Amino acid sequence: MGPRALSSQRSVCGHMKWLVSFSALISVVMSWGPLGHSLIGSIAQTRLTPRAQHKVRQILSESRDPTLAGIASWADQIKGSRTVDYSWAAQLHFVNTKSWACKFTPVVDCPKLGSCVVDAIANYSQRLAINDKQVQSEALKFLVHFVGDVHQPLHVAFKDDRGGNNLRGNWAGFRGSLHALWDAPLLRKRIDVDFQGRPVSYEKYL
Numbered sequence: 575m576g577p578r579a580l581s582s583q584r585s586v587c588g589h590m591k592w593l594v595s596f597s598a599l600i601s602v603v604m605s606w607g608p609l610g611h612s613l614i615g616s617i618a619q620t621r622l623t624p625r626a627q628h629k630v631r632q633i634l635s636e637s638r639d640p641t642l643a644g645i646a647s648w649a650d651q652i653k654g655s656r657t658v659d660y661s662w663a664a665q666l667h668f669v670n671t672k673s674w675a676c677k678f679t680p681v682v683d684c685p686k687l688g689s690c691v692v693d694a695i696a697n698y699s700q701r702l703a704i705n706d707k708q709v710q711s712e713a714l715k716f717l718v719h720f721v722g723d724v725h726q727p728l729h730v731a732f733k734d735d736r737g738g739n740n741l742r743g744n745w746a747g748f749r750g751s752l753h754a755l756w757d758a759p760l761l762r763k764r765i766d767v768d769f770q771g772r773p774v775s776y777e778k779y780l
């Protein structure tokens with residue numbers, strides 16, 4: 575894994591405040607099952623220059639859908655792979671802090687290289703610059719996914735409740751953890767209620 579790129583004492587609460595204000599703008603923030611990741615990838619794709627889009631297509635040429643949306647969930651799909659063991663990557667999807675710590679302290683919250691999403695984003699950003707197509711392809715797939723993950727509030731959350739996984743309840747017919755609620759049902763409901771169940775309409779709105 576690459577060197578750490580973040581200074582200490584990053585403000586988790588500041589990040590959360592940003593998320594809250596962002597979510598106020600769009601009513602509900604994007605959630606992060608396959609649909610949420612795909613939406614984030616689609617929006618990111620529209621922000622690329624033509625040159626960057628071309629480069630993305632080149633790097634992902636072996637993927638069935640060589641777009642940011644097309645590969646956005648790859649890092650989740652490989653979790654159960656029987657051909658390649660990616661179990662080492664499980665801890666790269668999130669970072670937890672002490673409850674209500676309001677700051678991210680790398681030596682405490684991400685003590686070993688490759689032990690959280692913050693390191694992973696720094697590492698795969700650097701690996702993307704290595705002139706090797708296989709390395710670049712894996713790096714881009716991880717990077718797109720992890721940048722999506724950190725915008726799910728419970729992927730940057732508290733150790734004590736395992737990012738909301740230990741908090742269980744009911745909401746509009748959904749029964750499960752707060753984390754899972756954020757991953758998909760919130761988003762699904764938003765699209766069903768306000769966008770006639772059409773993710774493309776929601777994407778255009780965003």
Ligand SMILES: [Zn+2]
Nearest residue numbers: 650667719723
């Ligand atoms: Zn993930």
